[in-house]
Amino acid sequence: MKLLHFKQNNQSYLAVKTERGILNIQKAVETLNCECPVTLEDLILQGESGLFQMNKLIDLAITQNTPDLFMNENQITYGPSVINPEKIICVGLNYVDHAEESKMEIPTSPILFSKFSNTLEGHNGKVKLPADAEKFDYEAELVVVIGKTASNVSEEEALSYIFGYSAGNDLSARDLQFRTGQWLLGKSSDGFAPIGPYLITSEEIQDPQNLSISCTVNGETRQQANTKDMIFSCANLVCYISKYMTLKPGDVIFTGTPQGVILGYAEQDQIWLKAGDKISVTIENIGTLTNTLEE
Structure with a gap:
């Protein structure tokens, strides 16, 4: 569905x-x-x-x-494919190549941070860039939506707790993200978590760990990978997170982004996103989420 x-x-x-x-x-x-x-x-x-x-x-x-x-x-x-989650949980550095391009250690446990409902935006929506930042970046991600209360669930059972999947863009202001040791500020501006265009119910996704995922900016391909490259699978993430907090129906998990973000370019090649840029995230069997940046 x-x-x-x-x-x-x-x-x-x-x-x-x-x-x-x-x-x-x-x-x-x-x-x-x-x-x-x-x-x-x-x-x-x-x-x-x-x-x-x-x-x-x-x-x-x-x-x-x-x-x-x-x-x-x-x-x-369009509105966001999920409009009222209690929690928006994001996973950092969940693809080996992305951790390497970011010059960070490959994690041995999922790196978690959060966003809030103010960051939600829908397909074709415009995202206003905050004035006090310059280094704007994209992150194509598979999004998991929880279907039933999950507390301390096993990895074997974890997929049965997922209601469906969507495409997401974990937009980031890198200069704000690394202003301090906490990433929150650079991740939580209004509209910085577009989700959509659709929420595909789980019975239509045979294997969430075998989906092509890509990102284009103004039609140019920037990211191209497959969710099989995740360090921590969707099942592993639901299992791990549910050990420490109860996941509620409608909660959202951004599962991490593959290689190809602007942060990973050599410094002289980093041309950050700007107003007017159109970013599209495409995930196999889910659809294409497109958003435009504005001042």
Whole structure:
């Protein structure tokens, strides 16, 4: 299932991409008089029963020939694929080549830091650059969305706690990131965690550790890798994090970025991102997330 959020009248609504177009879930529930969760939070909490109801609603909307329930994807304004996570947890240096290009030691345990809800942005959204920074960088990442409460789960069971996957861009202001020993400031400006365009439910991703991942800037390829190159797999990350904090339904994990960030270039070749640049993150079987920077 390919879920997304769209914005209308300053509110976000859950939708699903179908062969007929983008189905407005709330409108479909009201029109077809069906039982079905109308928010992502409720859908995740209801688990298999919620997904079953959603699939029934989609089938009914298509077979009932109700074109007014469907929207053209080119005409919607996207919201983040996840809009209200309790936690946004990020993993640093999770690809060997990226750790090496950053001139940092290859970690023996996951390096964790956090972002906040102010950093969320949707596909095609514009990200305003903070005035007190100059060294802006991209980081293409596979994003994991938790599906049920996870506390001290085993690595063998960990994937069953994942609701779905999305594409993310861990935007970074490197001069702010390394101003002190803590990375938080350079990672947490408004809009610095775009997620989208879709949230793909886990049954459609056969192996999260075998997905191509890439990043382009203004059409030029900057990153090209595969999630099999991660040091710590998605299952390992869920297992590890859940030992120290309870993961809640809807929590988000940015799983790290591969080689190719601007930080890894030789200093004379570092041309940092600027207003007007368009960054696209593409992950196999998930989609392409595109954002534009602005002053």
